[in-house]
Amino acid sequence: MGRLETPYFGLVGVLLVAAGAVSVLLGLTGGSLEYWPLVIAGPFSIWRGAVVLAAGAFYLTAVTGRITDREDEALVFMGSLMIWIVGGMEVLSILLGAIPGGPEVWIASPTEFLAAIAPPYSPSVLAIPLSLPAFRYAEENFTTLLSRLFTGE
Numbered sequence: 001m002g003r004l005e006t007p008y009f010g011l012v013g014v015l016l017v018a019a020g021a022v023s024v025l026l027g028l029t030g031g032s033l034e035y036w037p038l039v040i041a042g043p044f045s046i047w048r049g050a051v052v053l054a055a056g057a058f059y060l061t062a063v064t065g066r067i068t069d070r071e072d073e074a075l076v077f078m079g080s081l082m083i084w085i086v087g088g089m090e091v092l093s094i095l096l097g098a099i100p101g102g103p104e105v106w107i108a109s110p111t112e113f114l115a116a117i118a119p120p121y122s123p124s125v126l127a128i129p130l131s132l133p134a135f136r137y138a139e140e141n142f143t144t145l146l147s148r149l150f151t152g153e
Helices: 005-029 045-064 070-097 110-117 123-151
Strands: 033-035 038-040
Touching (some): 005 038, 005 045, 005 070, 005 123, 038 123, 045 070, 070 110, 070 123
Antiparallel strands (some): 033 038
């Protein structure tokens, strides 16, 4: 372990720290940034940015140890978990925002739905696919947990 994932998570960590820092700064100043497919705006950008910044810091801390032991793997997984929580909330917000309101309309047409879920996205949503390789570090523990759950051991 550590050969391929070290530079990968290092690069992702640098991107996350940069995106998180910009998000926090824009949140503090009340500004916004839209550069397709990325958007940083809104009242919660300070907190989203802080979480993305911390996740990137976790990645960079793990990379300094070359991701050779369980502690470094746990740092990568925890940083990814932070991204999944914040990004998942954003995805849910996007999907729920695509549902039309009012007492008469409950289903949007396909074109309206696709327009509502189209980019731009926040940095946490764009980071979700980049953080998925961290599942590799939880695979053994997850399969053990599932086997214990279903076998009753």
